Amino acid sequence: MHFIRGSFGHRKAAFWCISQNRNISVQRKPILYGDEASPPVRFVMITASLLKTELDFHKIDLFKGENKLDFYKKINPLQKVPALELNGEVIADSQAIALHLCRSIPNDLYPEDVFIRTRVEEMMFYNAGVLFPIDSAIYTDFFAGKWPADENKLTKWYDAMDYLEKKLDAHKFLTGHEVRLCDLCCGTTVSSLEILVPLCDRHEKVKEWLKNLKSLPGFEINDQGLHRLLSFVNTIKTNMAKKM
Numbered sequence: 001m002h003f004i005r006g007s008f009g010h011r012k013a014a015f016w017c018i019s020q021n022r023n024i025s026v027q028r029k030p031i032l033y034g035d036e037a038s039p040p041v042r043f044v045m046i047t048a049s050l051l052k053t054e055l056d057f058h059k060i061d062l063f064k065g066e067n068k069l070d071f072y073k074k075i076n077p078l079q080k081v082p083a084l085e086l087n088g089e090v091i092a093d094s095q096a097i098a099l100h101l102c103r104s105i106p107n108d109l110y111p112e113d114v115f116i117r118t119r120v121e122e123m124m125f126y127n128a129g130v131l132f133p134i135d136s137a138i139y140t141d142f143f144a145g146k147w148p149a150d151e152n153k154l155t156k157w158y159d160a161m162d163y164l165e166k167k168l169d170a171h172k173f174l175t176g177h178e179v180r181l182c183d184l185c186c187g188t189t190v191s192s193l194e195i196l197v198p199l200c201d202r203h204e205k206v207k208e209w210l211k212n213l214k215s216l217p218g219f220e221i222n223d224q225g226l227h228r229l230l231s232f233v234n235t236i237k238t239n240m241a242k243k244m
């Protein structure tokens with residue numbers, strides 16, 4: 001086997017090889033850029049793991065500001081993680097990445113049934129439009145030294161948890177008795193903020209749901225990321241305590 005053209009640059013992932021006088025296109029594994037401390041990154045990692053889709057993980061250390069480096073800005077001008085590079089294209093949103101992976105392989109996370117899909121998307125939009133922005137706003141304040149958390153944001157968070165509690169009243173997971181894609185994205189978000197803002201007593205179902213998710217294969221990825229996030233949270237808390 002002999003390479004006739006190769007490009008390992010960040011924008012062009014594909015390379016070609018020649019074998020037995022026939023051109024064969026060899027596609028590299030998709031590259032996932034991210035930091036496991038980030039809930040949307042963990043969401044993509046868990047999805048890929050459950051689908052048995054291999055990704056090359058390229059660490060972008062958020063705590064070293066690597067998302068602001070020139071090379072990464074060229075990959076994702078939004079300077080956010082995750083980003084997935086495949087076939088020379090970049091997808092720069094976790095929900096879009098996870099849906100793309102699910103649409104490529106038949107699976108139960110995002111089954112063919114149109115109405116189940118709609119229910120799954122409903123909760124994915126809830127994560128993207130409600131849960132994640134609150135999580136992100138509270139964490140941004142925390143890392144900027146604004147602590148305790150703003151009451152207004154906490155109220156919004158607990159209201160959002162009330163809605164999940166209602167959703168989980170009738171069944172084990174957000175849309176029914178099976179785990180779906182929306183459980184993964186909402187679960188990574190809720191478990192991340194839980195480190196900083198514990199759930200209330202009235203959120204028993206949410207706690208039970210998190211416990212159920214934790215026992216799923218692939219969800220150890222979440223624990224590893226939370227562990228990394230927690231170590232930064234603890235460092236900041238220690239520094240805050242020293243200043244008091």
Ligand SMILES: N[C@@H](CCC(=O)N[C@@H](CS)C(=O)NCC(=O)O)C(=O)O
Nearest residue numbers: 038039040079080081082093094095
């Ligand atoms: N909607 C995006 C959100 C991505 C996002 O905000 N990621 C955060 C980490 S959790 C990030 O990259 N923050 C870096 C920064 O804002 O500088 C997704 O779900 O992919």
